[in-house]
Amino acid sequence: MIQIENLHKRFGEVRAVDGVSFTAADGAVTGLLGPNGAGKTTALRMLYTLMRPDEGRILVDGLDAVTDPQGARLRLGVLPDQSGLYPRLTAREHIRYFGELQGITGADLANRTEHLLKMLDMTAIADRRVAGFSHGERTKTALARAIVHNPKNVLLDEPTNGLDVMSTRAVREIIRKLKGDGHTVLFSSHVMQEVSALCDTIVVIARGKIVASGSPDDLRQQTGHQNLEDAFVALSGLEAAS
Amino acid sequence: MRSSSLAQAMVVCRKELTDWSRDRRSIFTVLLSSLFVPVIIGVMFTNLANRQRQLEDVKVPVVGAANAPALIDWLRQQPGIEIVDGPSDPEEAVRTRREDIVVIIPDDFAKKFTASKPAQVRLVSDGSSQNNRAKVQRVRTLFQRYSSEIGSLRLIARGISPVVSVPVQIEDVEVSSAQQRAATILGFIPLLMMIAAFTGAMNIATDSTAGERERGSIEALLVNPAPRGAIAGGKWMAGTATAMLSVVVTGALLFALFQYIPLQDLGIRFALGPTQLLGTLATLLPLCPLIVAIQMYVATFAKSFKEAQSYLSFLMIAQMIPGMMATMNVLPSKVWMYYVPWIGQQTLLTDVLGNKPIHPMVFVVVAAANVALAVVVIRATAGLLLREKIIFGR
Numbered sequence: 001m002i003q004i005e006n007l008h009k010r011f012g013e014v015r016a017v018d019g020v021s022f023t024a025a026d027g028a029v030t031g032l033l034g035p036n037g038a039g040k041t042t043a044l045r046m047l048y049t050l051m052r053p054d055e056g057r058i059l060v061d062g063l064d065a066v067t068d069p070q071g072a073r074l075r076l077g078v079l080p081d082q083s084g085l086y087p088r089l090t091a092r093e094h095i096r097y098f099g100e101l102q103g104i105t106g107a108d109l110a111n112r113t114e115h116l117l118k119m120l121d122m123t124a125i126a127d128r129r130v131a132g133f134s135h136g137e138r139t140k141t142a143l144a145r146a147i148v149h150n151p152k153n154v155l156l157d158e159p160t161n162g163l164d165v166m167s168t169r170a171v172r173e174i175i176r177k178l179k180g181d182g183h184t185v186l187f188s189s190h191v192m193q194e195v196s197a198l199c200d201t202i203v204v205i206a207r208g209k210i211v212a213s214g215s216p217d218d219l220r221q222q223t224g225h226q227n228l229e230d231a232f233v234a235l236s237g238l239e240a241a242s
Numbered sequence: 243m244r245s246s247s248l249a250q251a252m253v254v255c256r257k258e259l260t261d262w263s264r265d266r267r268s269i270f271t272v273l274l275s276s277l278f279v280p281v282i283i284g285v286m287f288t289n290l291a292n293r294q295r296q297l298e299d300v301k302v303p304v305v306g307a308a309n310a311p312a313l314i315d316w317l318r319q320q321p322g323i324e325i326v327d328g329p330s331d332p333e334e335a336v337r338t339r340r341e342d343i344v345v346i347i348p349d350d351f352a353k354k355f356t357a358s359k360p361a362q363v364r365l366v367s368d369g370s371s372q373n374n375r376a377k378v379q380r381v382r383t384l385f386q387r388y389s390s391e392i393g394s395l396r397l398i399a400r401g402i403s404p405v406v407s408v409p410v411q412i413e414d415v416e417v418s419s420a421q422q423r424a425a426t427i428l429g430f431i432p433l434l435m436m437i438a439a440f441t442g443a444m445n446i447a448t449d450s451t452a453g454e455r456e457r458g459s460i461e462a463l464l465v466n467p468a469p470r471g472a473i474a475g476g477k478w479m480a481g482t483a484t485a486m487l488s489v490v491v492t493g494a495l496l497f498a499l500f501q502y503i504p505l506q507d508l509g510i511r512f513a514l515g516p517t518q519l520l521g522t523l524a525t526l527l528p529l530c531p532l533i534v535a536i537q538m539y540v541a542t543f544a545k546s547f548k549e550a551q552s553y554l555s556f557l558m559i560a561q562m563i564p565g566m567m568a569t570m571n572v573l574p575s576k577v578w579m580y581y582v583p584w585i586g587q588q589t590l591l592t593d594v595l596g597n598k599p600i601h602p603m604v605f606v607v608v609a610a611a612n613v614a615l616a617v618v619v620i621r622a623t624a625g626l627l628l629r630e631k632i633i634f635g636r
Contacts, residue, residue: 045461049465050461050464050630050634051630070467070469073465073466073467074467078462078465080461080465082458082459082461082462083459084457084458084459084460084462085457086257086261086459087457088261088264089257089260093257097253097257098466100250100253101468102466103250129264145462146462
């Protein structure tokens with residue numbers, strides 16, 4: 001479970017995240033929805049401990065991520081905004097490397113790696129260097145190394161960005177699987193359909209603030225729009241801006 | 243470092259070395275930097291030895307040797323001089339560099355000589371060619387000596403002391419003797435070996451810091467619970483390994499090379515035997531951790547591989563300054579110098595190669611000082627990995 005309370009982050013004059021609070025529950029998928037530049041990535045970066053909030057609290061399974069980032073990292077699996085790979089290593093080596101950094105070794109690591117490769121349908125490309133991988137194959141590799149330690153909480157920053165239809169489907173499948181296994185999944189997206197298809201809870205963020213949150217049905221009711229995309233546009237104030 | 247941190251550092255180190263070993267460019271760099279020193283030294287010495295030999299055994303082609311049998315006999319008696327028949331077209335032979343010098347003795351030599359008139363000897367050479375200058379000079383000096391010897395004899399025959407015809411006596415003091423030039427070349431060895439250590443580590447140092455930023459893999463790496471110290475430490479260990487590899491290969495090649503260079507031909511008593519090799523390695527290997535630590539610290543500020551490499555080239559020039567100053571004898575040898583990185587290695591290596599006895603504790607203390615300093619720098623690098631500007635600033 002992830003709880004965020006009154007999170008703030010400023011870059012100079014810009015309030016990138018301005019008082020954000022929400023909770024991502026266990027066994028549920030929470031979507032952080034917002035247009036580009038809304039503060040999604042900044043919020044997630046604070047959540048996955050690489051950025052220090054100016055103000056506010058972050059609890060990962062009840063553990064304060066600001067004061068104990070190391071402890072929080074053990075409970076997090078993260079697909080960051082920038083998920084670069086090492087071109088000269090194979091997919092399997094990527095998974096192994098991150099597994100070992102998490103402290104997993106021996107047969108345990110081998111089993112986890114094998115399991116992930118099968119789950120992500122990567123067995124055929126497991127021992128190829130990632131230099132020649134397609135965008136989808138790269139995302140799968142990055143995802144596999146992010147969850148090699150079977151973390152309770154999974155954070156994905158725009159996991160389907162730039163993927164083709166088949167790869168997007170595969171990622172969705174994984175998110176559903178993780179949810180079914182009782183994980184907390186929090187992912188960000190600017191694509192309405194994606195969020196509505198997957199999420200139990202949607203948190204709409206615009207200009208660093210949360211403008212609405214709730215189940216897809218809640219949002220429809222709040223805005224009076226039957227179409228979620230209209231609801232999103234209304235909530236994020238995009239029409240007023242343009 | 244706690245044992246789990248050490249284990250994680252080892253994981254990082256192994257990954258970096260695997261990654262490095264698959265990069266043809268990095269392997270090429272290490273090989274090239276290792277070969278660089280021995281090849282340069284080898285070429286310089288062979289060149290020097292050749293020139294020396296050229297002076298020792300000079301073949302002088304003479305056209306018209308029959309015109310001056312006494313002169314030719316005298317020349318033949320000079321050590322290292324061999325008289326051979328000259329080519330039919332001397333000027334063409336010199337112009338096309340088939341010969342360095344050709345001596346022409348004209349037909350009227352004997353007639354003028356017996357009449358005590360200046361008898362001409364023509365030396366054909368190419369003044370624009372650097373390589374044969376010494377040889378031409380040597381031949382010219384021979385003729386001048388013969389000329390003054392005969393002149394003295396003529397004066398004595400006329401009852402005049404030959405000394406009166408020598409109002410000024412010139413004594414040449416040649417400072418750039420072959421020995422001295424060889425010593426200068428040997429003085430460059432410490433400097434060149436430090437460059438080998440530097441270039442050997444450069445690839446991992448940049449790839450594992452600026453490279454992580456350029457590829458966008460740094461976020462994912464730092465989300466791991468492994469402590470920053472373990473991550474920076476592992477990369478440092480990998481870089482140190484490659485720097486040391488570069489030094490060892492260079493040392494071994496130099497060692498092999500010096501078994502073949504004809505140093506005794508140059509009259510130099512210099513040996514690079516097992517003792518000197520060990521001393522060189524004992525001096526330079528402990529510098530590697532510090533070199534890599536500094537490279538990594540600097541490269542972490544760079545957003546890309548290219549940017550990092552341009553920073554490091556400046557660093558390379560900076561590290562060469564103490565060595566240059568020592569080679570040019572600007573720095574007098576003082577005790578404190580042993581304990582300053584780079585200057586210390588330079589001084590120690592000069593001692594090692596000059597066969598000065600060194601107390602083993604000096605090696606230990608110098609090594610300990612370097613490694614301790616390296617740890618401080620690596621901690622600072624680990625600290626950089628906490629900065630948001632470094633992690634996200636692209």
